[in-house]
Amino acid sequence: MTARPANAHQARLLKLLRDGGPSSRAQLGDQVELSRSKLAVEVDRLLETGLVVADGLAASRGGRRSHNVRLAPSLRFLGVDIGATSVDVAVTNAELEVLGHLAQPMDVREGPVAVFERVLAMAGKLRASGLAEGFDGAGIGVPGPVRFPEGVPVAPPIMPGWDGFPVREALSQELGCPVMVDNDVNLMAMGEQHAGVARSVGDFLCIKIGTGIGCGIVVGGEVHRGTTGSAGDIGHIQAVPDGRPCACGNRGCLEAHFSGAALARDALEAAQQGRSPELAARLEANGRLTAADVAAAAAAGDPASLELIRQGGARTGQVIAGLVSFFNPGLVVIGGGVTGLGHTLLAAIRTQVYRQSLPLATGNLPIVLGELGPKAGVIGAARLISDHLFSPA
Numbered sequence: 001m002t003a004r005p006a007n008a009h010q011a012r013l014l015k016l017l018r019d020g021g022p023s024s025r026a027q028l029g030d031q032v033e034l035s036r037s038k039l040a041v042e043v044d045r046l047l048e049t050g051l052v053v054a055d056g057l058a059a060s061r062g063g064r065r066s067h068n069v070r071l072a073p074s075l076r077f078l079g080v081d082i083g084a085t086s087v088d089v090a091v092t093n094a095e096l097e098v099l100g101h102l103a104q105p106m107d108v109r110e111g112p113v114a115v116f117e118r119v120l121a122m123a124g125k126l127r128a129s130g131l132a133e134g135f136d137g138a139g140i141g142v143p144g145p146v147r148f149p150e151g152v153p154v155a156p157p158i159m160p161g162w163d164g165f166p167v168r169e170a171l172s173q174e175l176g177c178p179v180m181v182d183n184d185v186n187l188m189a190m191g192e193q194h195a196g197v198a199r200s201v202g203d204f205l206c207i208k209i210g211t212g213i214g215c216g217i218v219v220g221g222e223v224h225r226g227t228t229g230s231a232g233d234i235g236h237i238q239a240v241p242d243g244r245p246c247a248c249g250n251r252g253c254l255e256a257h258f259s260g261a262a263l264a265r266d267a268l269e270a271a272q273q274g275r276s277p278e279l280a281a282r283l284e285a286n287g288r289l290t291a292a293d294v295a296a297a298a299a300a301g302d303p304a305s306l307e308l309i310r311q312g313g314a315r316t317g318q319v320i321a322g323l324v325s326f327f328n329p330g331l332v333v334i335g336g337g338v339t340g341l342g343h344t345l346l347a348a349i350r351t352q353v354y355r356q357s358l359p360l361a362t363g364n365l366p367i368v369l370g371e372l373g374p375k376a377g378v379i380g381a382a383r384l385i386s387d388h389l390f391s392p393a
Helices: 008-020 027-030 035-048 112-131 167-175 184-195 260-272 275-288 291-299 301-325 337-356 375-389
Strands: 052-058 068-072 076-084 085-090 099-103 137-142 177-183 206-208 213-219 332-336 365-369
Touching: 008 027, 008 035, 008 052, 008 068, 008 375, 027 035, 035 137, 052 275, 052 291, 068 332, 076 184, 076 375, 085 112, 099 112, 099 337, 099 375, 112 167, 137 167, 137 184, 167 177, 177 184, 177 365, 177 375, 184 206, 184 213, 184 332, 184 375, 206 301, 206 337, 213 301, 260 275, 260 291, 260 301, 260 337, 275 291, 275 301, 291 301, 291 337, 301 337, 332 337, 337 365
Parallel strands: 076 137, 137 177, 206 332, 332 365
Antiparallel strands: 052 068, 076 085, 085 099, 206 213
């Protein structure tokens, strides 16, 4: 993809076609503040670039029938969501529909070179399957703070060896296309905003509970990243005074008391101390315990597992309650690997938020699980690069 929109009007039209699919000129005219003649000029210029193609006649609205236009069906974006323990890679079309999706386990602590070798191999596999001849752009999510303008991770607590690594530059050279990089939770929020539970909400919080805990903050439809890219790093808000030591160097952080790793540690303790025969049986069978084991044990009615989930949900809800009182969002979305704990976790979070936050902030506040699961991150990554490419150069 070499063409870019020449002005803000063309950028607006491209994003409307991305988010709404094929549209007639008349439908586009209803959504932009352009005269009919000016709209026709801008659409014709986009047709000349090849970013937009004709798509047959539109349904009649009375009088002369309008022609549909759509984004070029040949456009392909690569979405990459690097988590602490897994990598998701997907190919989308220009309307951000996922055409192919691969997921593999991968420890982010192996470092950027090993992780990106895996990413490139997965992207090559998707390309070889016939989904894409090449990529017009790629979006990358990483599980740590990112200096957004440069596409560089900054002092990520769970990513040794990644500090200052030129992710955008390195992958752009390998893939031969523009690349944008952001925090993985921001991309999850953008995915849920584009195709998930947050489609009609301008101000919302998206909480990801996995190996770590983070929060995507969307204000007026735009992600708020903060001055240095660390906005939303709520896993390092203190939840327990003088509590457990955290990887960040402090004590009592939410992440140290409730995350995938913390839950696995607490489950191991419960099994070894004889508080949960169910977890003990799973430990003996598998040699280790994970958050998924806690979820399965809780579903089987195991009291110790249910208590671990409720306690973790209450601590998470305590932190979210403070955010709700401060930010007054229209929606709170809960996602990430630990959401396999389901409605027991959600109920504990809701109870704490509704108890602690002011009624004015929570009176009409939905707190819900995300709809897209692991696809939220890759859709958000594709949205990130399309936002960049569908903006004037």
